[in-house]
Amino acid sequence: MEIDFLVTVLLSSLSSAAILLIAAMGLAVVFGLMGVINLAHSEFLMMGAYAALTITKAGVPYLLSIPIAVAITMAIGAVVEILIISRLYGRLFDTMLATWGLSMVLLQLAVLLFGTATPSINLPQFNISIGDYQLAGYPLILIGVAVIMLILIYLLMTKTTYGMQARASIQEPEMAQAIGIESSRVNTFTFALGCGLAGFAGAVLLPIIPATPSMGMAFAVKSFLAVVVAGPVALTGTALTAIGLGGGASITASLLTSVAGEVFFFIITAVLLWRYPMGISAKWRRKL
Structure with missing residues (x-):
């Protein structure tokens, strides 16, 4: 095999793993740390995309729209926790039903407000050449975004007063x-x-995945499985499973077909859950 092809496949797999990690990190916090199964996770992802899209179309620079979208989804999440989740701690099945109902409400609300079209923010795209091969540049940037995101959350949870209080409260x-x-x-x-x-x-995924009411569903199942396979060490475990499952599926898809990549992901997930029913990090000494 050509070295250019191998480098291209490696970078493509790392970008796929980074995308999965970015999508799964919210679940790692809510499910991995709090033990709450939020079945509306995909709808919060969708809300972030629509918020960034709407703000950008109003004339705000795209990069500035990202923290605004985060603030909006955090505010909605706080309201949901106060009104719904806070009453259901320790009642896992009830929490699943409540967040499932919330996901349907948010999905239908998005359809009513935005329709089913797939608008885009039309950011300039660029490619990176590796020999005879080309890769889209933005997904490669997401590798760095995922690394920075993971480090910041890890530091927040381990080196701050809030992080210690959060773990103690849970x-x-x-x-x-x-x-x-x-x-x-x-x-x-x-x-x-x-x-x-x-x-x-x-x-952050908006430039490569157009906003639609159901866009989050493409990530919800894989993100949830990555967090479950990770086990009790939520952050570092999720990072490892995202690299292994997401990257491995991408390599398989590059060498074979996209269907083979999907099959790889779910078969390896099933094997890991059979081998490690409590997650791969169940016996790690690290706690986060």
């Missing part, structure tokens, strides 16, 4: 309240953070 809520931590407020922010990360994913 792991030992009664003890956290006894030492003065306002668990309800911390949990609200943590859930909002997860929703904001989903909104961030929708906003």
Whole structure:
């Protein structure tokens, strides 16, 4: 095989893994850290995309629209946590039903507001040449975005007062309240953070994936499986599974067919869950 082809396949697989990691990071926070299954995750991703699209079309630079979209989805996530999720902690099945219902409401609301068309922000696209091969430049930028995103979230959760309070509120809520931590407020922010990360994913993926009401469904299943396979070490475990599953599926698709890539993803996921039912990180010493 030509070295140019191998480099092209490697970079393409890394960009696919980065996209999966960006899409899954919100779930890693909400499900991996809080134990809440948010079946409306894909709709928060969709809301982030539509928010960035609407703001950009209003004349705001695209890069500035991204933090605004994150703020909007975080605000909506905080409202959802206060009105719905906070009443259902410890009731996993009820939480799933509630967020499933919320996802249908948000999906239909998006259809009513925006229709089913696929508008785009028409950002200038560029390609990178590697010998006789070319790769779209923006997906490669997302590799760096994913790395920075992972580092910042890891530092937030491990090196800040909020991070320690968040983990205490989730792991030992009664003890956290006894030492003065306002668990309800911390949990609200943590859930909002997860929703904001989903909104961030929708906003940064907008240049390569047009906004549609169902756009998040393309990532929801794979993101959820990546987080489940990762296990209790939510952040570093999800990063590893995103690279292994997303990157491996991309390599398989490049060498064979896109269908083979999808088959690879789900077969390897099934094998890992059979081999490690509690996740691949169940016996790791690292806790985040």
